[in-house]
Amino acid sequence: MSNKQINVGMVGYKFMGKAHSNAYSRIGMFFPETVTPVMKTICGRDRLAVVQAAEQFGWEGFVTDWKELLSDPAIELIDINAPSDAHKEIAIAAAKAGKHLFCEKPLALNLADSRDMLKSAEQAGIKHMVGFNYRFAPAVQLAKKLIEQNRLGEIYHFRGWFLQDWLLDPDFPLVWRLQKEVAGSGSHGDLGAHVVDLAHYLVGSMSEVIGMSETFVPERPMPTAMSGLSAKGSKDAPKGKVTVDDATLFLIRFAGGAMGSIEASRFAAGHRCTNAFEINGSKGSIRFDFERLNELEVYFTDDDPDVQGFRRVLATDPAHAYMDAWWPPGHTIGYEHTFVHEIRELMEAIREDRQPVPNFADGVMCQQVLEAVDLSIAERRWVKISEL
Numbered sequence: 537m538s539n540k541q542i543n544v545g546m547v548g549y550k551f552m553g554k555a556h557s558n559a560y561s562r563i564g565m566f567f568p569e570t571v572t573p574v575m576k577t578i579c580g581r582d583r584l585a586v587v588q589a590a591e592q593f594g595w596e597g598f599v600t601d602w603k604e605l606l607s608d609p610a611i612e613l614i615d616i617n618a619p620s621d622a623h624k625e626i627a628i629a630a631a632k633a634g635k636h637l638f639c640e641k642p643l644a645l646n647l648a649d650s651r652d653m654l655k656s657a658e659q660a661g662i663k664h665m666v667g668f669n670y671r672f673a674p675a676v677q678l679a680k681k682l683i684e685q686n687r688l689g690e691i692y693h694f695r696g697w698f699l700q701d702w703l704l705d706p707d708f709p710l711v712w713r714l715q716k717e718v719a720g721s722g723s724h725g726d727l728g729a730h731v732v733d734l735a736h737y738l739v740g741s742m743s744e745v746i747g748m749s750e751t752f753v754p755e756r757p758m759p760t761a762m763s764g765l766s767a768k769g770s771k772d773a774p775k776g777k778v779t780v781d782d783a784t785l786f787l788i789r790f791a792g793g794a795m796g797s798i799e800a801s802r803f804a805a806g807h808r809c810t811n812a813f814e815i816n817g818s819k820g821s822i823r824f825d826f827e828r829l830n831e832l833e834v835y836f837t838d839d840d841p842d843v844q845g846f847r848r849v850l851a852t853d854p855a856h857a858y859m860d861a862w863w864p865p866g867h868t869i870g871y872e873h874t875f876v877h878e879i880r881e882l883m884e885a886i887r888e889d890r891q892p893v894p895n896f897a898d899g900v901m902c903q904q905v906l907e908a909v910d911l912s913i914a915e916r917r918w919v920k921i922s923e924l
């Protein structure tokens with residue numbers, strides 16, 4: 537059994553609230569050696585909905601005002617997974633109250649806000665983590681290991697794309713993810729942010745970018761209800777303006793010399809959640825597609841010529857990160873496990889008294905790239921990351 541517990545207060549109870557709740561409740565069972573999160577209090581403004589979520593997800597209590605979480609001395613960690621416009625105020629107040637922080641991505645609506653959040657967290661001396669969960673797929677951990685061990689040699693190319701198609705229907709309602717003042721940006725900040733983080737994690741920092749973006753459907757009917765990625769509305773309802781990008785695509789020069797590209801779209805028919813990358817180096821290549829998240833395809837140039845080709849490594853053996861905690865080899869894991877691993881990293885960081893990775897500094901670095909791309913689009917030129 538773990539010898540330590542930490543009391544959690546969580547703001548948000550929809551898609552990410554459910555994913556995080558599931559992860560908190562799994563840690564003690566599968567990673568008993570680490571700190572165990574205790575699901576104390578969940579917060580949401582809609583009383584009926586939050587009561588239901590508390591019961592369904594297994595939280596001990598609920599509140600309807602996040603400030604109550606901060607004034608409760610028993611709460612040690614605040615988890616923020618409400619829409620992006622709520623992140624900054626809650627995070628800064630929670631840091632001032634001395635609570636550790638776990639915040640969903642994108643960290644804030646813009647770079648300046650994310651820098652303020654990092655500064656407050658550093659001044660308060662608390663632990664801070666940002667929710668880039670895809671790093672925690674064992675196959676992505678394998679990619680990281682192969683690169684660190686120089687088994688791909690010098691890296692020449694990073695090619696990443698995160699494609700969805702849930703906006704194809706022009707009558708799909710104007711949900712919060714399509715409003716700049718609530719979401720910060722569209723596919724770029726929602727999907728592209730994950731790929732930027734993976735590119736940073738695997739290949740390193742970027743020196744300059746140039747991009748293009750498009751909003752294919754500029755107006756949509758107002759919603760009557762929304763939850764997660766689904767929403768209700770009538771096509772005859774009054775319309776509102778979409779104020780974010782539907783798709784964004786950009787080129788990258790990495791500080792280490794590699795070339796890259798990242799594409800994010802919610803209009804890629806047939807792609808439900810294709811978060812994929814390919815990396816080519818002097819000694820080999822790797823490719824990953826989240827829709828097959830247990831696998832990493834690997835190619836080595838020094839394989840014998842008669843067996844050369846991409847091999848499919850099923851990253852489920854105990855040799856792979858986290859897998860000794862789960863099932864016997866070949867018994868695959870899923871999306872929800874990336875959150876369990878992510879929160880396990882946060883628990884380990886608290887246990888070892890170090891910052892978790894990725895933390896708010898990684899969130900800021902990501903936001904800097906997103907904004908550099910926006911600037912390059914506005915000014916139709918290459919933008920150095922150091923300009924921001």
Ligand code: SOE
Binds near residue numbers: 700726765809
């Ligand atoms: C919706 O586009 C979404 O759920 C994102 O918000 C997540 O960050 C991504 O993991 C999957 O798609």
